[in-house]
Amino acid sequence: MSKWKRRRLLFMADVHERRGTDPSDVLAGLHELAAEDPYDLEVLLAAAELLSDRAGRRTGTAREADLAAAIALLHRCVPLVPPGHHDRWRVFNSLGQRLFMLAQGTDSPEPVAESVLAFREAVAATPHGDSMRQVNQFFLAVQLGAHFERSGDRDAPVEAVQVAREGYAAVPPGNELRPMFRTALITSLRHLAGATAQVEPLQEAVGLAREALSEAGSASDRAGAQFDLVRALRALYDATTDARLLVEAVDLSEQCLAATPRRDPEFNTRRTRLASAVRLLAQDRRDPDLMRRAIDLMRATIETPSAADEHADTLIDLIQSLASLHTMTDDPLALRDAELTARTALAAAPDPGPWRTQTQLTLAETLLYRSSVDARGADAAALHEALGLFQHVAAATPPDHGERGDRLWLLGVTLRDLARHGDGDTAAWQRQARQVFAEAASAAGPPNVRIKNYQHLGAMEAALGDPHASLAAYEAAVALLPQLTPDWLSYRGNIIELRQIEGLPDGAAAAALELGRPERALELLELSRGILHGRTLEARDLRLLRHRSPELHAEFLRLRTTLNSGARDGNSGIDGNDESWADLMGRIRNLDGMAGFLRAPSVQALRRHAEQGPVVIVNVSGRRCDALILRADAEQPVQTVPLTGLTQADVVAQLLRLTGAVFAAPNDPSLLTRRDAQRDLDAILRWLWDRVTSPVLDALGLTAPASDTRPPPRIWWCPVGLMAYFPLHAAGHHDTGEKAGKTPVTDKAGKATVMDRAVSSYTTTVRALAGRFGPPAAGTTPHTLVVAVPDAEHAPALPGATAEAAALAELLPNSLVLSGAQATYENVVRALPAHAVAHLSCHGLTSWENPAAGMLLLHDHLTRPLTVEQLSAMELPYADLAYLSACSTSNTHPYSADEALHITGAFQLAGYRRVIGTLWPVNDATSVEITRATYADLTHGGSTPPRTELSAQALHRAVRALRDRYPASPSLWAGYVHVGH
DSSP states (O other): OOHHHHHHHHHHHHHHHHHTOOOHHHHHHHHHHHHHOTTOHHHHHHHHHHHHHHHTTOOHHHHHHHHHHHHHHHHHHGGGSOTTOTTHHHHHHHHHHHHHHHHTTOOOSHHHHHHHHHHHHHHHHSOTTOHHHHHHHHHHHHHHHHHHHHHOOTHHHHHHHHHHHHHHHHSOTTOTHHHHHHHHHHHHHHHHHHHHTOSHHHHHHHHHHHHHHHHOOSHHHHHHHHHHHHHHHHHHHHHHOOHHHHHHHHHHHHHHHHTSOTTSTTHHHHHHHHHHHHHHHHHHHTOHHHHHHHHHHHHHHHTOGGGHHHHHHHHHHHHHHHHHHHHHHOOHHHHHHHHHHHHHHHHHSOSSSHHHHHHHHHHHHHHHHHHHHOTTSOOHHHHHHHHHHHHHHHHHSOTTOTTHHHHHHHHHHHHHHHHHHTOSOHHHHHHHHHHHHHHHHHSSOOHHHHHHHHHHHHHHHHHTTOHHHHHHHHHHHHHTGGGTSOTTSOHHHHHHHHHTTTTHHHHHHHHHHHTTOHHHHHHHHHHHSSHHHHHHHHHHHHHHHHHHOHHHHHHHHHHHHHHHHTOOBTTTTBOSSHHHHHHHHHHHHTSTTOTTTTOOOOHHHHGGGGTTSOEEEEEEOSSOEEEEEEOSOSSSOEEEEEOTTOOHHHHHHHHHHHHHHHHHHHHOSOHHHHHHHHHHHHHHHHHHIIIIIHHHHHHHTOOSOOOSSSOOOEEEEEEOGGGGGSOGGGOBOOOOOGGGTOOOOEETTEEOBSTTTOEEEEOSSSGGGGOSSOSOOTTOOOOEEEEEOSSOTTSOOOHHHHHHHHHHHHHOTTOEEEEGGGOOHHHHHHHGGGOSEEEEESOEEOOSSOGGGOEEOOTTTTTSOEEHHHHHHOOOTTOOEEEEESTTTTOOOGGGGGGTOSHHHHHHHHTOSEEEEESSOOOHHHHHHHHHHHHHHHTTTTTSOOOGGGHHHHHHHHHHHHHHHOTTOGGGTTTEEEEEO
């Protein structure tokens, strides 16, 4: 073909590309040229550009065919542009963009991953100082973010932040690329926070977004900056659950939308962002009116024809918002609308494609939810339809898709529910569920997803009558736990991960007990509970490994991080399965002195913690309820006491009763209601005695009350799961009725109460009794810090705090007292390391949504809160006794009960060997009385330093004395607990 014809075809290609007209004839000519000269770079690039341009105007398979052809041509270009070639960056830039276009039509992570590689080459091929280098950096940062979202590769956000920072620094103020880079950097920081569960990147993102807003000139620029700030605020809220961030996000979203003309292409995007912020605020406040407003905003967006690109995500948000409205109001219309909207979305979704898969998934989840809340029981028709949809979703989800494990889990849950419903052959449904859970558990994927699939597999194997397979599945789940909490993950990130294993410890223990293996049950409980506390002990193993083999130490950290993020590194061969992990554990444990690396302590090692008294683990599961008694006896260290009169359903019912009673007893304005609450508490203590503690004490031979000649022995309670909320130490029949002339309530051997037979303490796990730093050196004198905050801002006055400080100043004349305005964050944190004993009399505030944000209200708590997270991070090697005279210091979300994620637990993590705390809100006046009595006992009336090793006995005597005076008012005395030694 002549040079003139070649020049004409290239000119016409440029014309067609600019005009967007059909390039078929020109493409045919270009292909003919390429066949004649396969090394003609300009022809290959022109044909690829024309195909890409036409693909942008096409849909479905025609679009994919054009993109595939363009990418094939660009791959032919790569060998023609070796390093140093002036068009190398152009080829790789074009290839990266076409791959990204291809990725929009699939869920597969491969096109995005290849796009990242292409843009890396484009950046490397562009000289410093060339404006195209910044363009390629921008695209690389964006594609790294997309790669993270698709694959979960934790390294991608790190690189994205580095690239975006470099580009942002290189672009001068006023350049049109500067705001684009800032947005890319903000997005990359949000991704980095998502990968590491750290708050600092989000705080930086918010700062950058505020900077952009302050620099915005035009109304349009200001609206765009407000939009970026709203996204950053929302992400920071997700990390901190600080509702003030949501309020600001809603306000900014309102301003942004008000300043955006309806004809602006960004109008619907910004309305969607406002709807999302309002929805989150509604969920935070559980406000149905706010949720209805969010729903109205979403519907307005969906009804706008020009907003087609926004419809997909907005429809999903609308369906989920309607379901949330149903949970708040029980309004059946909301649930019906959610289902109808999901059906409408599915009917409009093109087949095949990721959007259709997503709508099938959303409708199936809605049907599964409807079945679970149906007052008449599981809806078989809904479950069957959900089953078919989940099966389609599973078939359409590639094996390497990041959400495959979760989607299979939902399919398994649906099959399980069909088995429970009794629709058809129950065993057949169970076998299918078992098969699905087994596939999801054994496939490559993040540990949290595999763990929950193994957990459900264990339950299904038990239901099918195979206890050995059940135990094996639970053991596999527990074995994955070390991968769940890598060192790089923040404290709050660990909390989020650990919430997902609720029910695993009790289920695993029950599986072992079914086979008559109480020692194995105890080991599994130790491995699956108190994981955050265990990490402080695990640090010793890691330090030893680093000393023995720095190479294996580095490999361990790298592999655990990779498995946790769900990423797969093709170069290293790590693919997320058990083989890499098991091989590494084997090599580490073959090192001298490392045989016990990350293993549960043996029962023979654990029994040494029972030398001062038995440890009683109370385990409640759906299959069985038991107490495990750990003694120092080498022959039979663990004894099982079946709690045949206890069921999991009873525990839940009594917990609901307890929760209502402890808040009504001191606060309700009605005297009758307060009296009824005390009676409820008394009934709960009787129930605990009859169903839990009486069988345990009988097994221990504690069948009679203590006396002057036979002091009460020590006993440690280690409640699992929901049992952590109950005052096991106060169980019994306390109200003798003697004042009313009734016969005292006793059993054949005397008073039927725990506190009349033993001195009780608590522990999260047996290992926790080892302490973080060990006992203080012999002969040291414990110095005492007294903190009293009687008048914290925005909190009720606590006159008892002043009274406690005065009493302790008499009993502990050498103590440091920080009271009122002196009790600031800085002063308290500075004083804690220098004092072995710390007494804090103030308000305690717990957070179920974010346990890490629970705090003690110091004088400056509004600006510098002393939180659970901050306390847990402290290292206080000389800490001995912490007395927390505050409300509900041992209260947390049920998901976090096994981790002791509360104020009491935080002091333990900081290093205190023994902590006195509370299970619920306590009376100010009686708190002063118990404090005075406890310290008078510990100091012989102020004549000696506090004998902290007797703190459990001192608290026991103080509480029992108050019980003897007010037996019919358990809320006054039953909430005080001693934790640790």
